[in-house]
Amino acid sequence: MDTTTATHQQTEPPTPEAGAERAARGATRPGDRIFLGLSRGSGILVLIVMAAIAAFLTYRSVLALSENEADFLTSFEWDPSGSPPRFGIAVLAFGTVVSSVIAMAIAVPVAVGIALFITHYAPRKLGGTIAYVIDLLAAVPSIVYGLWGALALVPHLNGLYGWLDDYFGWTGVLSWSGGPARSLFTVGILLAIMILPIITNVSREVFRQVPRTHEEAALALGATRWEVIRMAVLPFGRSGVISASMLGLGRALGETMAVAMVLSPVFDIRASLLEPGGGTFAQNIASKFNEATVMGQDALIASGLVLFVITLLVNGAARLIIARRKEYSGANA
Amino acid sequence: MSHASLTPRRSSLRGATLPKWFPWAVAAASVALGLAVSAAAGLQSSIQWALIAAVCFVGGNYGVSARVEGRRQAKDRVATSLVWVAFLLAVIPLASLIWETLKRGVKVLDGYFLSHSMGVVSDTEPGGGIYHALIGTLEQVGLATLFSVPVGVLTAIYLVEYGRGRLAKAVTFFVDVMTGIPSIVAGLFILSLWVLILDMGPSGIAGSFALSILMIPVVVRSTEEMLKLVPNELREASLALGVPKWRTILKVVLPTSLGGITTGVMLAIARITGETAPVLLLVWGTNFINTNPLSGPQASLPMYIYLQYANSGGEGAAYDRAWAAALTLIAFIMILNLAARAIARWKAPR
Incomplete structure (x- = not known):
């Protein structure tokens, strides 16, 4: 804006005093003041909304936590309507972390692979088409993923579950007793499929920004395609991939309906990932909300506050990584 | 440079390369091998023979390529096949999502469905709409x-x-x-x-x-x-x-x-x-x-x-x-x- 005001003053009539006078009057024109007020007000409104979210959730949570008899962080119980109310988030924290970790472990390598496929392996036309389709897939709502997961994916996982149980059942972590495949493991797979498009899209953008000269330099030294990727593309794109993964993680942590539709809710932690059990913050809120009393709703809001803080931290970190990268990368030079 | 021209040996700037059809041949061979093994051992799971085939493919590709073209080229081939696998792996569920929704969705989707509510239809009966x-x-x-x-x-x-x-x-x-x-x-x-x-x-x-x-x-x-x-x-x-x-x-x-x-x-x-x-x-x-x-x-x-x-x-x-x-x-x-x-x-x- 400094440049525009400077030009503004330059193009005023030659008498400098009159120009200064006009500029001063321009700054206080009522239309300008109203418009500035409106737009600044909207900006402030955004801040107020964020503050209000934190404040109201905290307020309701404190109401619930002050009556809670169990340890909120470590208790395995969820009985906020009982007298005295006892509830804790240990099961939810476990379920959320485990399903997100499974999702990230599957989605990140595959997404990076697809992004590389689109930018460096596929024929240009095909790559463009695939990128377009994946862009569209990112817009498919989570409820549709949930419906697909519950009715199409779950029946198809029996084979995989049986195989895992046969060969890795002895570990205890992957044993399966033959029930429907509605466990944290399935949730992890579904979440991986859901966050695949967003991680792919962001990584693809970053890989596309790799300076052509870096790649050509590597090729000129006799590098194979894989060596070009390892030495020129991946180092350049690393922070971009990390922030893309964190955006995906943020989405996986807060995913509600798909998890609620796929997971069969047993409020307990099981050793085996293939057995029904556990739950996630968001899923627990959605599935327990209907029967909840006011106390129960406050308890759910308390767990929602934890989720809010976690996603805030994850997203904030992702944004900071992106912002730092913007300053130092050669891409916008 | 001058040294290279003095030594009389069959030198070329390019090392030996495998023909273009080579990966496809290995792929076909490993699929056949996977099917044969699973038929012989009586395995039913399609994941198992696919896994055997995949291991054969990557291993065969790497082994032959490392022998003929050198380790660096072999690694490049493995990376290429992994990228392709990632792509195919992602295509399956995403294509299935679209396909299932289309296939099962068109059954009751018509003008009646779009213009009627669920007011008089219980959830377990056919009929009604959105x-x-x-x-x-x-x-x-x-x-x-x-x-x-x-x-x-x-x-x-x-x-x-x-x-x-x-x-x-x-x-x-x-x-x-x-x-x-x-x-x-x-x-x-x-x-x-x-x-x-x-x-x-x-x-x-x-x-x-x-x-x-x-x-x-x-x-x-x-x-x-x-x-x-x-x-x-x-x-x-x-x-x-x-x-x-x-x-x-x-x-x-x-x-x-x-x-x-x-x-x-x-x-x-x-x-x-x-x-x-x-x-x-x-x-x-x-x-x-x-x-x-x-x-x-x-x-x-x-x-x-x-x-x-x-x-x-x-x-x-x-x-x-x-x-x-x-x-x-x-x-x-x-x-x-x-x-x-x-x-x-x-x-x-x-």
Whole structure:
């Protein structure tokens, strides 16, 4: 804006005093003041909304936590309507972390692979088409993923579950007793499929920004395609991939309906990932909300506050990584 | 250089390379081997023979290539096959999602389905439709758009045209953070404010408030990008003619970027149309037609899918309706997306 005001003053009539006078009057024109007020007000409104979210959730949570008899962080119980109310988030924290970790472990390598496929392996036309389709897939709502997961994916996982149980059942972590495949493991797979498009899209953008000269330099030294990727593309794109993964993680942590539709809710932690059990913050809120009393709703809001803080931290970190990268990368030079 | 020319040996700049059909041959051979092993050992799982075939493929590729072309080329081949595997692995579920929705959705999707509600049809019987859900979705999304677009566009104008200093930095950061708020948390916030403190019942407008929280940051971000694309020369020319700044923004900056802003708004609408969690908490969903968004529970398309799934009792009729509604929802969102992209291309700065 400094440049525009400077030009503004330059193009005023030659008498400098009159120009200064006009500029001063321009700054206080009522239309300008109203418009500035409106737009600044909207900006402030955004801040107020964020503050209000934190404040109201905290307020309701404190109401619930002050009556809670169990340890909120470590208790395995969820009985906020009982007298005295006892509830804790240990099961939810476990379920959320485990399903997100499974999702990230599957989605990140595959997404990076697809992004590389689109930018460096596929024929240009095909790559463009695939990128377009994946862009569209990112817009498919989570409820549709949930419906697909519950009715199409779950029946198809029996084979995989049986195989895992046969060969890795002895570990205890992957044993399966033959029930429907509605466990944290399935949730992890579904979440991986859901966050695949967003991680792919962001990584693809970053890989596309790799300076052509870096790649050509590597090729000129006799590098194979894989060596070009390892030495020129991946180092350049690393922070971009990390922030893309964190955006995906943020989405996986807060995913509600798909998890609620796929997971069969047993409020307990099981050793085996293939057995029904556990739950996630968001899923627990959605599935327990209907029967909840006011106390129960406050308890759910308390767990929602934890989720809010976690996603805030994850997203904030992702944004900071992106912002730092913007300053130092050669891409916008 | 001179040394190389002095030594009389069969030298070439290129090492030995395998022919182009080599990976395909290895792939065919390993699939055959995988099938043969599974037939011999009597394995039924398709994962098992696929896994055997995959291991054979990567191992065979690497072994032969390392012997003929050298280790570096072999590694390159392994990386290539892994990238292809990643791509194929992702295509399967995503293609299945689209295919299943299409196949199961077209069964009951017709004019009757679009123009009737579930008022007199119990969840386990065939019949009924999504009319009430369409009305609910259109009203809730319309209201949310009405709330979010002015706030979002004005915030973006503030950030691009006025914003310097700490307030603008804070707004930028929190808009970014707001993008990542889970929809259920937005729903809980409105719940704690609207229902628990102001003591209002479920209504469409409460859902719209929550949807606005999700929509505002998307609108701000896309509008900001579009406003930044407007060349400074246009602003300077207008200001040089003595036009006040607010009129410059309204008459020069906004019209120039209108196409981009429209695209952004449409993409934002597409994003919130599929949101279920806030609707579940605040609007509840119903089987009856409720055209008044200000009071009483209302249906919405995503909520309808969830209710049909949850209350189906395992009945095929309810699942059919859920798939048909899912197909309608996807079609709606895809059309919005495609239209938005078409506008972006049509209005692109030339």
